[in-house]
Amino acid sequence: MTTTASIVERYKNVMFPAAAPYHGDNPLVVDHAKDQYIWDIDGNKYLDFFGGVLTVSVGHCNEEITARTIEQLQKVQHTSTVYINEIMVRVAEKVVELTPGRLQKVYFTNSGTEANETAIMAARMYTGNPTIIALRHAYSGRSMTAMTVTAHGTWRLGGVVDPYIRHVRNPYTFRAPAGLTPQQVVDLCVQDLEETLATVTDGKLAAFIAEPIQGVGGFIVPPQDYFGRIAPIVRAAGGVFISDEVQTGWGRTGGKWFGIEQWGVEPDVMTFAKGMGNGSPIGCTVTTPEIAEAVKGATFSTFGGNPVTMATVLATLEYMEKYDLKTNAAEQGARLRAKLEELQSEFNFIGEVRGMGLMQALEIVKPHSTEPDAARTAALLNAAKDKGLLLGKGGLYGNVIRISPHLNTTAADVDTATELLAKALVAVS
Numbered sequence: 001m002t003t004t005a006s007i008v009e010r011y012k013n014v015m016f017p018a019a020a021p022y023h024g025d026n027p028l029v030v031d032h033a034k035d036q037y038i039w040d041i042d043g044n045k046y047l048d049f050f051g052g053v054l055t056v057s058v059g060h061c062n063e064e065i066t067a068r069t070i071e072q073l074q075k076v077q078h079t080s081t082v083y084i085n086e087i088m089v090r091v092a093e094k095v096v097e098l099t100p101g102r103l104q105k106v107y108f109t110n111s112g113t114e115a116n117e118t119a120i121m122a123a124r125m126y127t128g129n130p131t132i133i134a135l136r137h138a139y140s141g142r143s144m145t146a147m148t149v150t151a152h153g154t155w156r157l158g159g160v161v162d163p164y165i166r167h168v169r170n171p172y173t174f175r176a177p178a179g180l181t182p183q184q185v186v187d188l189c190v191q192d193l194e195e196t197l198a199t200v201t202d203g204k205l206a207a208f209i210a211e212p213i214q215g216v217g218g219f220i221v222p223p224q225d226y227f228g229r230i231a232p233i234v235r236a237a238g239g240v241f242i243s244d245e246v247q248t249g250w251g252r253t254g255g256k257w258f259g260i261e262q263w264g265v266e267p268d269v270m271t272f273a274k275g276m277g278n279g280s281p282i283g284c285t286v287t288t289p290e291i292a293e294a295v296k297g298a299t300f301s302t303f304g305g306n307p308v309t310m311a312t313v314l315a316t317l318e319y320m321e322k323y324d325l326k327t328n329a330a331e332q333g334a335r336l337r338a339k340l341e342e343l344q345s346e347f348n349f350i351g352e353v354r355g356m357g358l359m360q361a362l363e364i365v366k367p368h369s370t371e372p373d374a375a376r377t378a379a380l381l382n383a384a385k386d387k388g389l390l391l392g393k394g395g396l397y398g399n400v401i402r403i404s405p406h407l408n409t410t411a412a413d414v415d416t417a418t419e420l421l422a423k424a425l426v427a428v429s
């Protein structure tokens with residue numbers, strides 16, 4: 001008989017141990033999903049407030065999207081980029097229309113990792129400089145370059161290879177030296193960037209790459225003037241500004257299409273994946289004509305821009321526009337945030353509530369301290385699942401709960417989720 005236990009046993013027999021699912025000895029084996037719900041193989045129903053890591057942006061098996069995926073699947077599935085398909089051009093036009101400033105040239109791949117690889121390659125070819133500055137606590141993907149940009153020791157496997165990728169202090173106000181104001185944290189970050197440039201580089205940059213809100217890092221939200229102070233230093237060193245919007249893009253942060261817009265800074269390159277395709281494998285890099293022009297020679301991605309993914313992406317972006325989901329993300333995000341702050345006042349192990357829009361986090365600590373409590377965080381994730389609520393986890397210390405429902409979530413779902421979360425918090429108190 002097919003049960004969770006039997007599938008988990010078979011999974012362990014054939015999969016890399018490093019591909020470790022959530023929930024320890026009791027992982028969730030998915031049977032099917034619809035809109036905001038997932039059902040496991042044993043018939044239990046869950047309210048999904050993680051969306052496959054901020055990827056199912058408009059609901060599981062969304063009928064309006066799925067219909068267009070199937071329609072395209074029956075028309076033409078794959079040709080590779082040696083031929084042109086119109087639907088790829090339409091998606092690129094939509095990306096150019098919605099992204100800010102002079103971002104006008106698009107390249108499609110299959111993942112956030114590849115989108116970031118493309119951005120770094122283009123920045124290096126455009127500037128003629130090799131050096132990349134990234135942030136500590138960043139997550140950039142799983143190729144060797146992306147793992148080198150990543151600055152979580154646990155996600156850097158196999159030896160890192162790129163000596164030109166340097167990391168600077170990130171604006172993590174909750175874990176900054178005690179007593180510093182957010183303004184002083186930004187000062188410290190600026191000083192670290194300047195010292196890094198002066199000491200371990202030749203002063204010339206290819207790029208600065210950052211997530212507007214560090215995702216895997218635990219939804220770390222920089223102070224309001226952070227990017228505005230970093231960008232001129234990067235540009236003075238000849239570098240371009242790459243905004244990794246893999247988690248923050250496409251309305252997630254509420255009110256704006258892209259995370260970096262919340263800081264009023266115009267990047268030279270943006271990278272996308274995840275929520276752009278509501279679960280279809282997509283990577284996308286958009287940049288200025290000059291930077292795109294500098295990528296001389298041939299580059300190729302077999303599945304990049306394939307018609308079925310493009311149909312799904314186009315349907316997803318049009319759905320977001322039609323239902324004004326960036327506004328919904330702001331409204332439901334505010335509702336969620338208020339309820340999380342109420343919970344913080346009741347539970348002394350919630351150290352900080354932070355985030356933007358429908359990207360909210362709880363940093364779990366030992367009571368009345370800032371000491372991370374990874375054990376209680378894992379227990380909370382499991383307790384929420386037992387109550388029927390799926391959440392995410394993150395943070396360098398494994399002590400951040402990540403909450404990221406679909407962008408078309410409702411007030412009723414936010415209320416249900418926070419009620420279930422409250423019960424889970426009691427269970428781990």
Ligand SMILES: Cc1ncc(COP(=O)(O)O)c(C=O)c1O
Binds near residue numbers: 114246247274
């Ligand atoms: C900010 C960010 N960039 C890049 C990636 C890599 O994306 P992918 O897993 O699609 O390669 C991720 C994945 O979690 C991410 O969160």
